[in-house]
Amino acid sequence: MGPNVDRRPPVMADVARLAGVSHQTVSRVLNDHPNVRAETRTRVLRAIDQLGYRRNLVARALVTKHSRTLGVVSFDTTLYGPASTVYGIEQAARDAGYFVSIVSLRTIDRAGVNDAIGYLAEQGVDGIVVVAPQRSAARALDDLPAGMPAVAVEGWHQGEVSVVSVDQVEGARLATSHLLELGHETVWHVSGPADWLEAEGRIEGWRAVLTAAGRPIPGMLTGDWSPRSGYHAGKELAAMAGDVTAVFVANDQMALGLLRAFTEEGVKVPEQISIVGFDDIPESEFFSPPLTTIRQDFGAVGRRSIDVLLRQIESGEALPHERLVVPPQFVLRGSTAVAAR
Amino acid sequence: MGPNVDRRPPVMADVARLAGVSHQTVSRVLNDHPNVRAETRTRVLRAIDQLGYRRNLVARALVTKHSRTLGVVSFDTTLYGPASTVYGIEQAARDAGYFVSIVSLRTIDRAGVNDAIGYLAEQGVDGIVVVAPQRSAARALDDLPAGMPAVAVEGWHQGEVSVVSVDQVEGARLATSHLLELGHETVWHVSGPADWLEAEGRIEGWRAVLTAAGRPIPGMLTGDWSPRSGYHAGKELAAMAGDVTAVFVANDQMALGLLRAFTEEGVKVPEQISIVGFDDIPESEFFSPPLTTIRQDFGAVGRRSIDVLLRQIESGEALPHERLVVPPQFVLRGSTAVAAR
DNA sequence: CCGGTTTCTGTTAGCGTTAACATCACGAGA
DNA sequence: TCTCGTGATGTTAACGCTAACAGAAACCGG
Numbered sequence: 001m002g003p004n005v006d007r008r009p010p011v012m013a014d015v016a017r018l019a020g021v022s023h024q025t026v027s028r029v030l031n032d033h034p035n036v037r038a039e040t041r042t043r044v045l046r047a048i049d050q051l052g053y054r055r056n057l058v059a060r061a062l063v064t065k066h067s068r069t070l071g072v073v074s075f076d077t078t079l080y081g082p083a084s085t086v087y088g089i090e091q092a093a094r095d096a097g098y099f100v101s102i103v104s105l106r107t108i109d110r111a112g113v114n115d116a117i118g119y120l121a122e123q124g125v126d127g128i129v130v131v132a133p134q135r136s137a138a139r140a141l142d143d144l145p146a147g148m149p150a151v152a153v154e155g156w157h158q159g160e161v162s163v164v165s166v167d168q169v170e171g172a173r174l175a176t177s178h179l180l181e182l183g184h185e186t187v188w189h190v191s192g193p194a195d196w197l198e199a200e201g202r203i204e205g206w207r208a209v210l211t212a213a214g215r216p217i218p219g220m221l222t223g224d225w226s227p228r229s230g231y232h233a234g235k236e237l238a239a240m241a242g243d244v245t246a247v248f249v250a251n252d253q254m255a256l257g258l259l260r261a262f263t264e265e266g267v268k269v270p271e272q273i274s275i276v277g278f279d280d281i282p283e284s285e286f287f288s289p290p291l292t293t294i295r296q297d298f299g300a301v302g303r304r305s306i307d308v309l310l311r312q313i314e315s316g317e318a319l320p321h322e323r324l325v326v327p328p329q330f331v332l333r334g335s336t337a338v339a340a341r
Numbered sequence: 342m343g344p345n346v347d348r349r350p351p352v353m354a355d356v357a358r359l360a361g362v363s364h365q366t367v368s369r370v371l372n373d374h375p376n377v378r379a380e381t382r383t384r385v386l387r388a389i390d391q392l393g394y395r396r397n398l399v400a401r402a403l404v405t406k407h408s409r410t411l412g413v414v415s416f417d418t419t420l421y422g423p424a425s426t427v428y429g430i431e432q433a434a435r436d437a438g439y440f441v442s443i444v445s446l447r448t449i450d451r452a453g454v455n456d457a458i459g460y461l462a463e464q465g466v467d468g469i470v471v472v473a474p475q476r477s478a479a480r481a482l483d484d485l486p487a488g489m490p491a492v493a494v495e496g497w498h499q500g501e502v503s504v505v506s507v508d509q510v511e512g513a514r515l516a517t518s519h520l521l522e523l524g525h526e527t528v529w530h531v532s533g534p535a536d537w538l539e540a541e542g543r544i545e546g547w548r549a550v551l552t553a554a555g556r557p558i559p560g561m562l563t564g565d566w567s568p569r570s571g572y573h574a575g576k577e578l579a580a581m582a583g584d585v586t587a588v589f590v591a592n593d594q595m596a597l598g599l600l601r602a603f604t605e606e607g608v609k610v611p612e613q614i615s616i617v618g619f620d621d622i623p624e625s626e627f628f629s630p631p632l633t634t635i636r637q638d639f640g641a642v643g644r645r646s647i648d649v650l651l652r653q654i655e656s657g658e659a660l661p662h663e664r665l666v667v668p669p670q671f672v673l674r675g676s677t678a679v680a681a682r
Numbered sequence: 683c684c685g686g687t688t689t690c691t692g693t694t695a696g697c698g699t700t701a702a703c704a705t706c707a708c709g710a711g712a
Numbered sequence: 713t714c715t716c717g718t719g720a721t722g723t724t725a726a727c728g729c730t731a732a733c734a735g736a737a738a739c740c741g742g
Contacts, residue, residue, distance in 0.1 A: 059698035
């Protein structure tokens with residue numbers, strides 16, 4: 001056994017000794033500094049390889065003040081929307097050479113979001129992405145640590161931070177207009193829960209189109225995004241018999257619940273009632289009937305938000321706050337049809 | 342303006358100065374050391390509060406060699422299974438006072454997993470959870486950095502690391518037995534992609550039950566977990582008319598595809614063909630018909646894996662490798678029925 | 683009222699890296 | 713030959729924290 005059988009991982013000094021240079025030269029090689037002789041460089045690289053040396057990013061972060069880690073605060077990453085958004089964020093961050101530290105909140109409220117942001121700040125993240133689809137969460141952005149670069153996703157634009165989101169209002173317009181164009185007298189709406197900004201945007205777009213067309217605005221049903229709540233809404237709507245001929249549902253999962261309720265009640269989709277969903281989850285295409293819906297490009301949202309955030313971080317300045325909007329896309333399938341005569 | 346208007350966040354020394362103590366005393370207060378006079382403690386806490394001081398965990402990690410951060414390597418966290426598992430892991434980790442750094446792989450292969458593990462090791466994580474549902478990924482665990490605590494989720498037990506997983510074989514047994522008990526002559530299987538350990542376990546359980554019952558083992562169809570692949574499998578099965586009366590599908594999404602294909606082909610479920618899925622995604626209950634399936638408790642898997650990992654980390658020793666198995670649960674709904682006479 | 687404990691608090695020395703500056707060798711130009 | 717500039721390398725000092733030890737005050741029994 002040689003003298004160096006200890007388990008302690010090698011450090012820069014060990015590499016330097018083996019390569020016969022100073023630790024600073026090793027640092028220079030690692031950071032691609034120009035003024036290193038080619039022969040020295042290869043000698044250092046060989047030593048690194050031989051020892052299996054990995055640089056200690058914690059020590060590096062201490063001196064550079066940059067951890068190359070981004071914090072992400074999100075809510076229930078089990079849901080398709082948040083999960084996809086976070087995935088997009090993570091991919092974009094890693095492509096840019098950043099790590100991602102995630103805090104996934106069980107319940108979302110100002111205090112919880114604040115705690116999460118605090119933890120991440122202590123941990124030394126270079127910037128924070130808050131997936132803040134609810135008013136209460138969005139408000140927590142007001143008391144970010146001073147000078148911490150941040151961006152809100154699916155949030156509320158109040159001028160405090162930049163916001164990247166899918167244009168919910170436009171998506172709802174697309175859905176509602178489509179149904180009106182098919183000749184339906186009016187369009188019912190099953191909305192998401194009250195506090196959610198996305199739910200609000202979808203209600204707004206739906207109302208706007210009906211108002212502009214001079215159509216009556218039917219009473220609105222409210223769900224909680226779950227298939228079950230859609231199912232209950234569907235039962236109610238089915239009971240209203242011929243009154244209802246078109247429904248815009250705030251997400252695909254609830255739309256599935258409606259479909260199930262209608263099947264049970266013998267209401268034919270799209271013959272008797274047309275349905276449009278929102279999200280375009282991978283399952284929608286295989287519902288019975290396949291669901292006409294509005295696609296959100298979560299990947300694009302993630303990428304754009306990282307763009308904005310990195311620009312802030314790398315400029316080192318407090319850049320003017322932006323509002324980036326990703327357009328939604330209408331997807332025609334089989335759950336909508338021309339209104340019955 | 343006082344002398345201290347700079348943007349630089351306060352450090353321990355600033356707190357110490359304001360409280361009239363040494364920085365070490367501040368450290369002691371922060372770390373709940375016993376030997377601090379109560380009066381001193383409150384004075385320090387007041388100073389911390391006044392300055393809005395937050396400790397720098399990077400500096401702390403450098404000296405303690407513990408970052409209180411766990412690394413998670415996963416594959417496509419957009420899918421319900423991985424997303425739920427990662428969510429469970431994150432919750433359990435945070436409850437234990439750890440952060441979670443996530444690397445979400447687009448494609449899973451040994452090199453990719455190795456890179457991810459390498460990055461995380463550089464970053465100074467205290468331990469690593471690898472969600473390794475594929476053979477190729479599981480193999481990457483063989484070359485973990487020496488001494489790095491690790492646990493595999495849904496992986497392969499080779500003695501190199503501890504593994505936590507749902508008992509796939511048992512789940513498949515439950516599904517297949519249920520169908521036989523309903524009087525079906527045999528059970529067809531639409532499996533997941535070849536390289537996946539979960540797919541293999543489900544095939545094994547399915548085969549075992551048929552063999553034990555002395556039933557013929559029909560040719561197996563293979564999908565890729567997507568609803569679309571299930572749809573194609575469904576078309577094939579529908580073409581085989583009366584031969585097929587019962588199908589065990591390796592996940593709920595593919596089962597949805599089958600349902601759709603059968604609807605298109607006029608095959609009635611469960612009257613003509615019974616179907617059992619796997620996973621119990623939130624949508625399954627609202628398929629038409631509601632899907633009989635096998636529930637996996639992803640939350641439990643996440644919690645158990647963090648338990649195992651933290652035990653390793655906190656003991657500081659290389660503990661014997663364990664194999665923890667979480668039992669699956671049979672969920673009876675409407676997609677299965679007694680075999681037609 | 684003194685030595686020896688028990689609190690409490692302060693001082694010093696790192697952790698492994700990068701930044702800033704110092705040094706050295708070498709060749710070009712005077 | 714002597715300087716001077718330039719590229720390559722080494723030396724030193726942080727970064728903000730905790731560990732280890734040192735010292736000062738209070739407390740105890742004999």
